[in-house]
Amino acid sequence: MTSPAVILDISRALTAGHPNWPGDAPFSVTPAARIAAGDSVNTGVLSTSTHTGTHVDAPWHYADGGLKLGDVPLELYIGPCQVLDVRGHNPVGPEVLGGLEAGTERLLLYTGEPARWEQFPTDFAALAPAFVRRAAELGVRLIGTDAPSVDPLTSKTLDGHAAFRDAGLYIIEGLNLSAVAPGTYQLVCLPLPLPDVDGSPARAVLLPLPERA
Numbered sequence: 372m373t374s375p376a377v378i379l380d381i382s383r384a385l386t387a388g389h390p391n392w393p394g395d396a397p398f399s400v401t402p403a404a405r406i407a408a409g410d411s412v413n414t415g416v417l418s419t420s421t422h423t424g425t426h427v428d429a430p431w432h433y434a435d436g437g438l439k440l441g442d443v444p445l446e447l448y449i450g451p452c453q454v455l456d457v458r459g460h461n462p463v464g465p466e467v468l469g470g471l472e473a474g475t476e477r478l479l480l481y482t483g484e485p486a487r488w489e490q491f492p493t494d495f496a497a498l499a500p501a502f503v504r505r506a507a508e509l510g511v512r513l514i515g516t517d518a519p520s521v522d523p524l525t526s527k528t529l530d531g532h533a534a535f536r537d538a539g540l541y542i543i544e545g546l547n548l549s550a551v552a553p554g555t556y557q558l559v560c561l562p563l564p565l566p567d568v569d570g571s572p573a574r575a576v577l578l579p580l581p582e583r584a
Contacts, residue, residue, distance in 0.1 A: 379556070379577040381479075381546050383424040383487070390491035392519060395420035421570040427562045428542040432569035433532035441566025447513050447541050448573075451580060452477035452558040454551050461496040462523075462531075463516075465505035470553075477513045477558050478506060481548040484517040497523045500534035507538035515543030515560070515575075546575060555580055 383389070389398045398419045404410035422428070427448070430437025453475045457467045463480060471478065482496035495518040503521075506514060514521075514535075521531035521542060535542055543560055557578040562571035 376578050379551055381425070381548055381551060381575045381577055382573070383545055383547050385419075385424050385572070389424060390488050391420055391423055393491065393524075395422060398423050419572065421565075421568050421572070422544070423572050425543070425545045425547065425575055426570050426572045427560065428532075428535075428544065428570045429568065430536060430541070433529060434536045437536065439566065440562060440568050440571055441564075443541065445561075447477075448543075448558065448560040448562070450477060450558060451475075451555060452479055452513075452515075452577070453555050454479045454481060454548060454553050454577075456481045456553045457496070458483040462499040463496055463502050464499045465502045468502070468505055468509060471506075471509060471511075472555065475509070475511060477515070478511050479515040479543075479546060479548060479551075479558070480517065481551065481553070482516060482518050484547075484549070486547050486549040488519075492519060493524050495519060495524070497521060497526070498531045498534075500530050503531065503534035503538055503540060507540055511540065513541045513543065515546050515558075517546045517548045519545050543573070543575065551577065557581065 401416040403414040403416050404412055406413055429440040429443055431439045457463050457480050498521040522529050557580050560573050560575035562573040565571050
């Protein structure tokens with residue numbers, strides 16, 4: 372009998388009070404129908420920013436002419452990936468790409484963020500534009516980070532996002548990689564099917580790579 376695959380959940384749990392980017396709509400689930408109150412079911416009303424917790428950025432988020440979420444190929448978010456431990460690099464520069472395996476198209480970066488944010492982090496590792504450009508030259512198409520953004524909190528010019536725009540790379544932010552060893556995995560990261568938006572919360576997991584025949 373084949374053993375079940377080990378699933379590593381690399382999504383941030385969305386619980387009451389989950390901190391969001393300053394100024395973004397807060398996350399909440401408001402009780403609606405309740406069986407205890409005589410209703411036939413329990414339901415809730417979900418309210419949140421499109422960039423809550425673990426989420427993908429569609430290019431329209433940082434470029435008015437960029438693709439909206441429904442036009443981003445879903446295949447980008449599913450397939451082999453490599454996890455790199457880049458703790459100690461802030462900003463993350465192209466020097467960390469010396470550990471990149473040939474042919475890597477999806478790259479996830481562990482910068483040292485904890486599994487849960489009690490408060491929104493204000494000092495986190497951003498990505499240097501030179502890193503993004505070099506990753507694109509090496510064939511990377513998607514970069515995920517455990518930080519809440521690829522740019523510093525106080526950035527007004529969003530140079531990191533601009534580098535993604537110019538290089539044609541795609542972004543996942545807010546991953547939880549605190550319990551993941553560096554190495555290669557199968558990534559499955561599914562944003563909500565919201566075609567006309569700038570981003571979406573996502574459920575992201577890592578699986579063992581399929582065995583080659």
